[in-house]
Amino acid sequence: METVKEISLSERDGRHIWHPLTQHKTHGSALGITKAQGVYLTDENGKSYIDGISSWYTAMYGHCNPQVTDAVTRQMTRLDHVVFSGFTHEPAVNLSEELISVLPDNQDKLFFSDNGSTAVEVGVKIALQYHHNQGQKRRVLLAFEEGFHGDTFGAMSVSGLDVYNGPFSGMGLEVLRLPVPVGDNNEKVLERLRELAGSYDIAAFIFEPLVQGAAAMKMHDARGLDALIAFCRAHGIITIADEVMTGFGKTGTFFASDHLENKPDIICMSKALTAGLMPMAVTSTTKEIFDGFYSDELSKGFFHGHTYTANPLACTAALEGVRLLKSDEIQRRISEISGWHEEFAREIGEHPRVASVRNKGVIFALDIDIKIERYGSFRDRLFHFFMNRGVFLRPLGKTIYILAPYIIEKEEMDKIYAVIKDCLDHLDEFTANTSRE
Structure with a gap:
């Protein structure tokens, strides 16, 4: 007889839980998260992800802020x-x-x-x-x-x-x-x-x-x-x-x-x-x-x-x-992040696969130059691309946005920027099957 410890959180979740904004027949299993600290989420397998959207714009001062x-x-x-x-x-x-x-x-x-x-x-x-x-x-x-x-x-x-x-x-x-x-x-x-x-x-x-x-x-x-x-x-x-x-x-x-x-x-x-x-x-x-x-x-x-x-x-x-x-510390960090986004916007805005880019305060967003439906396999492939590289971003159709915690360090934000640029550089891998979406 199986015990609770022998099966994953994802498998146990699938037995009874109905998730928000989810079509369960096509979405697949939910990822089990066991820890959150600062800007990082850690899953049940021990892999960590930078929370690039502050878990729907909530944990702005970092997860489990002491x-x-x-x-x-x-x-x-x-x-x-x-x-x-x-x-x-x-x-x-x-x-x-x-x-x-x-x-x-x-x-x-x-x-x-x-x-x-x-x-x-x-x-x-x-x-x-x-x-x-x-x-x-x-x-x-x-x-x-x-x-x-x-x-x-x-x-x-x-x-x-x-x-x-x-x-x-x-x-x-x-x-x-x-x-x-x-x-x-x-x-x-x-x-x-x-x-x-x-x-x-x-x-x-x-x-x-x-x-x-x-x-x-x-x-x-x-x-x-x-x-x-x-x-x-x-x-x-x-x-x-x-x-x-x-x-x-x-x-x-x-x-x-x-x-x-x-x-x-x-x-x-x-x-x-x-x-x-x-x-x-x-x-x-x-x-x-x-x-x-x-x-x-x-x-x-x-x-x-x-x-x-x-x-x-x-x-x-x-x-x-x-x-x-x-606090002076958080106000300083908000100003810093805004400056980082402005610099990245100027750089990434020149990318041939970017249709538009915008930022306001700590909010950054870009639109990929592609015609797709808001929800579909393209958006899901983008999501998994980022997660596989240790960054949690949740694209809205062809829009990739960042709204990271105020406590994020420059090195961590640079990783988010780099993963987004890498995604754009390899976009053809995502678009092969999007003509039918």
Whole structure:
């Protein structure tokens, strides 16, 4: 009779586990990871990989950062969890003060939830109920084309990528789409917003500021976005910045909204919020938004809650994460990585197999000059090419991107760059069978 130790994690996993974003019939087995430290992941066979995407942009200060893990270890011996309706605790209060210190100046109130999708759900519901509380029938939402905001129904409704929500088309909220402003089309996008606002009662405009992550790190123009936010403010349309991916230093500032003159009314955050250690999310708002719920009428309160809202352990992890973000060391490293990416972009942009290249802060992305479907064997071959060489990158179709932990050393980043260049130099090996994809 076989024992647990006689079979691999991958084999045991395949018996019962259903993975996210996975077609199990064609994907193959999942790789068992047994350790994470700094910028490295180690599998059950002892092989290590540089985590070039910080495990979906979460472990930005490195895996198992001792400042974070030590603080959480101390906290779990004092207070593990308590209901957050009617109670509060020091980790949540301390975190609120630290978060407000790094958020744009107009942010005043924080609502806790569980993950990026729920942060967006909260933001959308707040916007819709705000108008309801004012006696206004505004129910239409506005979002960018190719935006992605999560997988729960409200977040999915405002997302614009069919690969994620195609089976649920027509089942969500009413959403209008705007093209992304990229500079030369800014006035056309603003004019389109004017047309939509004149024809629909728009409640809110939700957007990923400056970088659309799931759309393959598609970047847009800050001036164009600024103009859209200014128009919305003038016409009573609440603006919601989804900073789940972009927040906490990734664009070179604390938040991508810091690149804008006009600040959003609501900001959604998660992922790097807790330094990659625990799930948690926060939705912040202006005092004006909060005041729209402050009433003697019970029905005007915001009746939304999660069992693990403001979990003390998650709050402790987030508190240390914000402190790390504000440190001179992390700010210096963010600046260094941005410089490395700029230099690599100039070099690799000349490669004959590169169609385009872009970078913002610690985010780097390039598009391979090839026509393929977003998901398919080409993308999988790229993934395995990188993994075989000890680098974890997760291409989005023909887009290769880097979003490594802030603590990465130059030698380690150079290895990522070298593996990407090696891939481009040997691209014909990947394209032999892509004509049918």
